[in-house]
Structure formats: structure tokens, C-alpha cells
Amino acid sequence: MNEITSGGLLGGRVAYRQLATGHRTGFEPVLMAAAVPARAGELVLEAGTGAGAALLCLAARVPGMRGVGIEAEPALTRLANENFRANGFTGTACIQGDAMHLPFPSHAFDHVMANPPWFAAHNTASPDARRALAHQAGPGLLGGWINSLTRVLRPRGSITLILPAASLTAAGAALRGAGCGAISLFPLWPRAGAPAKIIIITARRGAKSPDRVLPGLVLHDAAGITAAAQAVLEPDGMRWNRCAIISHA
Template sequence: MPGATFPDEALSDDKFLCGKLRLLQPVKGYRAATDAVLLAAACPAVPGQTVLDLGCGAGAASFCLASRVPGLIQSGLELQPEYADLARRNAARNGIAFEVAEGDLTRMPPSLRRDFDHVIANPPWYPPGGTASPVRQRATAMQVRLPVGEWVAAGARRLAPGGWLTVIAGADSVPELLAALSPKLGSATILPLAAREGREALRVILRARKGGRAAFRLLPPLVIHAGEAHTGDREHYSPLAREILREGAALPAAFS
């Protein structure tokens, strides 16, 4: 639907990184949260490099990355026109240069058929029918339409030699993620994300390099919340998670 957009009354104005960013998001559609911030924190980009965000949505991951790393040349690919429009609006209101192309990652728009230093992605994780949302845009953003291996392959095609792919995905997708790396990607590292100490990791961050030859690394989990359970109506982030989610910090060197 060319020109499709969310009406203003259907949007909320949300703070990210303690108000450093203000993003419009649909009240009833897919809404970015901690995954987008963690994905941005895991991308090892430096000023002057190019970054492609596959399935950029309203732009949360790219804009969190831009807040930490000035001078990036950023682009996004988004399947849903309404979200592509939001990404453009959010880029303008936050003063961030961001090229957004509408299209499918299996048929990359011509404007994005070039090499990038980094590709980031937060693929949908629910199986078809796995979310009961009646909202079309939210269901499309959250339900798996393409296998996660297709996202890895698309990212590999767009990376320059030596470029980095960074993906946040469900822990159950790790076998498929690793199987999709060969032959173009190597030097893979996986960081499990655990809600609390001793809990099973439900999400992981994968980082891999085009042409990389280093040994695979499985890192200790990043624990998001402190303590065994929430106590009262307040934040319970671990110190490291708070630095990332509230201050926009990068993952420390130990996770690189």
C-alpha cells in the first residue's frame, strides 16, 4: 500500500534511552522495546561506517545505535509501508539521517543492493498463528514469515568483506542461525540473554563476520534483571543492563 501511514490518533510518543530519543509507535501495533536497544548495543559500528537494518520497523534499533555512534551512514529495509513511514518520521524528529526502503529482504530493493559495513536484524520470532493479535501490522511484524536462515543469508549478501552481521533472535533458533553462516560468515559469537540469574536464556545475540575465521565463542549470559523476582513497582535491571537500556551504552569489550 504505497503511501500508507498510521493516523496520528493511533500513535504513542515513547521515550527511549531515558528520553534521548522520542519515537512514534502504534498503540496497537508492534512496539519496539528492549530487544531493539540490546541489538543496537551489540553492533560494533564506528563513526563513518555504513549500517543496514533489515526489518527496521519504526527505527528503534537504528536510532539507538545512532545515539551512541555519531557519523554513521544508516539505511533500513521495511516490508510494511506504515512502519517505513514511521521510521522516516522518527528519523526527522530526532535529527537522524536514515534512508528507508520498502520491500522484501528476499527481493532487495535496488537502492540497497550495495555493500555495508554492518547489517543488523531483529527477525520475527512467533510461528504463524503463534500470536493472537488481531492487528495486521503487529501480526506481520511478530510472526515468522521467512526462516531465520533467510535473514542471515540476506545479511551476508549485503555485507562488505570483513563486515559484521548482528542479530537478536529466539534461543530456539540457534541451530538454524549457526547452520546459515556457512560459507560466507564466520568468527561467530553468541551471547545468551537471561531474564534473571539462573534462568534459561530465551533470547540470544549472534554476531558473525563476513570471511571471518576465528573460533566460535559461546559467552556467559547477560542477565537483564537483578534479584529473583520483581519487588514493588520499580525497575530491577542489573547494573550492566541498566547502562545499556537506559544510558545507551555498548556491550562491554568482554562481549566482543
């Protein structure tokens, strides 16, 4: 029996249950969801959905959007769907499957997003099988995920990824190779003046606009979480009609 813990997202506005062991949700899916420029009526795909944190946040911020998650782990797939139902997000669902082999036709989605496994093969894998699956990236995984996601993305549709800064070169090359342009880099600084360890990359399929480096977000200061980060993680209001932290052309 999988032990479940209960909590919330977006300052408690979204009820969220996740497995007590294995990968535990951090701030990454919340920030990633805030960078997706979805509108009401549009269809969004997330690869590696886990218990559904990113799609839950996006559905809360953009009423009327529709979401599909794909998750390899059966227990997490079930839990994501339970979370969607518990919050009344009837337009969002998760299916079990492989992000490298998406069971969808080409050009099916308006937006796609992912928080892919980060750690390279030389890093020591977690002894917890679920945590290792969520974190450990095999050879070519990032490029494979990008190719798979862009195949099902409509022309001019957006792809949003949250990644370690060390993956910037590989991600940029894979996005270019998949026919994406207008790449935007949004750094997430742990503290002011410190190098960014995590980045959000967005791009559009078939776009020709110049690439951009955006102002980014400082996550912590001497008092704890910065006010700017808190406004994304626990917003006071829910007026999120477009994009919370990244401005798209």
C-alpha cells in the same frame, strides 16, 4: 488514521514515536543496536526496521555512522523517517521493501542487523495484522533473511541478530552456509540462574576465527532491571564509540 504514541529511548535521550497498535517496541532493538560494532563513517543496514528504534539507538551511540532501514509496512516506514528527522539523524533513512529481496548491490554495507519475526507457523498468529507480520515467521524465513543480509555485507563486515534461543541451531547453520564465521553467542538471561530465552548472535563474513560464547547479560533481579542491563537501556553517558555489550575481536 494511525494513532501514534510518543516516548523515548536510551533514558529519554532519543525521542521515539510508534504506532499505538500492532507491534510495540521492547528492549530487543536497544540491546541489538548496542551489539553492532559500527564506527563513524560506516554504513549499517537494518532489516525489519519498524519505527526505527534500533537505528535510532545506534545513531545516538555512534555519531557519524550512516544507517539504512528496510521495512515492509508503509506506515512504519514513514514513521521511522519522521523519527530520524526529529532526532536530527540526517545520515539515516528507511525505505519500504522486502528483507528477502534487498534492492542493494553486493558488499554495500559495513554492518547489517535484524530482529526477524520469531514465532513459527504452528504458533497462533495475532489477530492484529501488523503484529502478526512483525512476529510470525514462515518456513525458511530466518535462513532467507540471513542469506539476503549477507549478500549485501562487505567481506569482514558484521551481522548482528537478536533471536529466541530455540533458533540458535538454525541461525548458526544459515550463517555458516552464507560464508560467515567468528560466530559469537551472547545470552540474555531473564534472571540469574534461569535459561536464556533470547540470544544475540554476531558473525563476520569470511572470518575464520573460532566461535565464542560470551558472558551475556542478566536482565532482571529482585529489584527489577539489573544495573548492567540498565546501563545499556538507559546509559548515563554516551561514550559508545564501538560496542556497548559485546567485545569483537
